[in-house]
Every structure is written in C-alpha cells, then in structure tokens.
Amino acid sequence: MPMSVNAAPDTANGGADSNQTVVFIAISYGFSLLIAAWVLYRVSGGLFNPAVTLGMVITGTLPPWRGLVLFPVQIIAGMVAAAVVSVIIPVDIGVTQTRLAPGMNVAQGLFLEMFLTAHLIFTILMLAAEKSKDTFIAPIGxxxxxxxxxxxxVNYTGASVxxxxxxxxxxxSASFPGYxxxxxxxxxxxxxxxxxxxxxxxxxxxxxxxxxxxxxxxxEEEVKGTTDLENGR
Structure with a gap:
C-alpha cells in the first residue's frame, strides 16, 4: 500500500488515485488474501478479519469460543503488522490509513463499508463455510x-472491510480520523x-x-454405478 501510493505515476480528478493505482492496490490485496488463506486455512481457517469471524459466528459456522480467541488476536496482529511496516519501510505509515474521499460523507462511507464487507463475507460463507467439492479452491474465489x-x-472509503x-x-501513526x-x-x-x-x-x-x-x-454416475456393482448392490 505505501509503495502504490508513493510511486503512483499520476492521480485522477480531485487528487484521487488513478485507475491504474486502484487496480494495483486491488490486485495486491486480492492476491495477498488468496495466498494467505490458501496457506493457512488448514491451520486456523485462514481468518484474518474480525468482521469475517463475526459473520461466521452468527451463522453458526464457527464456534463462539473460537471467535472470542480470534477477535483480539486479529486486532493485535493488525497493530503489529502496521508497526513492523512503519519501522522497515521509510514512509509515513499514515498514508495507509483508510479515509473518506472528498465529497463522501460519513453516512455514505458507513453504508459503502457495510455492503462491501457483506459481499466479501457472503463469498466466504458460500465458498468456504458451506462445504462442497469446490471448497478446496475457495481461496481463489x-x-x-x-x-x-x-x-x-478503494477510491471512496479505502475499502477497508x-x-x-x-x-x-x-x-x-498515533492518529485517528474523527469518523x-x-x-x-x-x-x-x-x-x-x-x-x-x-x-x-x-x-x-x-x-x-x-x-x-x-x-x-x-x-460421476458411472463411477457410482461401478462402485455399487463392486459392493454387490
């Protein structure tokens, strides 16, 4: 994220990120989640987001006690990751804060974050929590x-979700926007x-x-029929 902002070749109208910067950020986030979830889903379920954890708890696809363990761990991990980045990369970590774009009011930002998060969580519920023969490739979706x-x-709220x-x-960065x-x-x-x-x-x-x-x-039907014959059915 710091590199995409500081190395952006140009900006859009009003100082917003250009379309190529938006795509770069989107690809970075998408692929990083794809790889992290695929690598760790056998260990922890690949859960890095308190909102996703909450969604799985309220749908009964994750035990509440496990959610209580994951919530603080995810928050602490977010803080540690930001601190590490601020130390090893020579940029102001404040540029990675999610902020509302000019012209976006608080209500618009709230509801956009709500619907964007709902989209992500529903995808996770249907592809990972709802078991099927496609579950093993759920991280791709x-x-x-x-x-x-x-x-x-990303151009409106930072698409935190x-x-x-x-x-x-x-x-x-020891700095919080009022919203x-x-x-x-x-x-x-x-x-x-x-x-x-x-x-x-x-x-x-x-x-x-x-x-x-x-x-x-x-x-599949032919394989099932062959199996049934072998079992004397």
Whole structure:
C-alpha cells in the first residue's frame, strides 16, 4: 500500500488515485488474501478479519469460543503488522490509513463499508463455510471477491472491510480520523447483512433451486454405478 501510493505515476480528478493505482492496490490485496488463506486455512481457517469471524459466528459456522480467541488476536496482529511496516519501510505509515474521499460523507462511507464487507463475507460463507467439492479452491474465489471490493471502494472509503486493517495504521501513526468508527460499525453491520442473507437462503433450501449443482455429471454416475456393482448392490 505505501509503495502504490508513493510511486503512483499520476492521480485522477480531485487528487484521487488513478485507475491504474486502484487496480494495483486491488490486485495486491486480492492476491495477498488468496495466498494467505490458501496457506493457512488448514491451520486456523485462514481468518484474518474480525468482521469475517463475526459473520461466521452468527451463522453458526464457527464456534463462539473460537471467535472470542480470534477477535483480539486479529486486532493485535493488525497493530503489529502496521508497526513492523512503519519501522522497515521509510514512509509515513499514515498514508495507509483508510479515509473518506472528498465529497463522501460519513453516512455514505458507513453504508459503502457495510455492503462491501457483506459481499466479501457472503463469498466466504458460500465458498468456504458451506462445504462442497469446490471448497478446496475457495481461496481463489475469496481473493477475487476482495479484488472486486477494492476496485469498487478503494477510491471512496479505502475499502477497508476489516476493522483490524484500519485500526493498525491508526495506532502505528498515533492518529485517528474523527469518523474512524465507521470502519468498525460498517464491517460489523456487513457481517449481519451477509449472515442474515445466508440464513435466509439456507432456510429456504437454496440447493433445491439448482439441484445437482455439485454433480460431476455422467462420469460421476458411472463411477457410482461401478462402485455399487463392486459392493454387490
């Protein structure tokens, strides 16, 4: 993030990031989450975001006790990461703070953070928490989802969608914007929106809308038939 801001070749109207800078940031965040989640999902579930943890707790896909352990760890990790970056990279860590763009009011920022977070969390719930034969490649979809979120929101709110991500740089730079609270409340509301919609489609048995969506088709049926014959069925 510091490099993308300081090395940006140009800016958009009003001093906003140029489209190439936005894409660079989005790719950086998307791929970093893709790799980190894929590497660590067997260890901790690849959870780095308190809002995602909350979304999984309220949907019952993560035990509450585990959520209580992960919440402080994720916040502390955000602070430590920002402190390390501020020490090893010769830039003001304050440039990585998530801030509202000129013309964005607090209410707009709050609701944009809410919907962007809901998009990311619902993706995680459907691809990772909801088990299927595609779950092992869930990190790819999750990384792409974050890429989309960043492209949509980075020029307006910084597209934090993660309280730990916004809190860490503020602690490291000892500076908080007056509206910093939206980067907590927005993602929390987004977790409830995503969790509520997940409960909604589960209640109405979404699988019935597209039966056999996880089937491999004729090949799978042939393998099953062969297995049944071998078992004397």
């Amino acid at each position: 999750i990384g792409i989802s974050l890429f989309v979120v960043e492209v949509a929101g 993660n309280p730990a991500r916004s809190f860490g740089p503020c602690i490291a 910093h609270w939206i980067y907590w409340l927005g993602p929390v509301l987004g977790a409830f929106v995503a969790g509520g919609f997940y409960h909604f489609i589960k209640f109405f048995n979404y699988e019935d809308a597209n039966p056999g969506q996880d089937s491999a088709g004729k090949d």
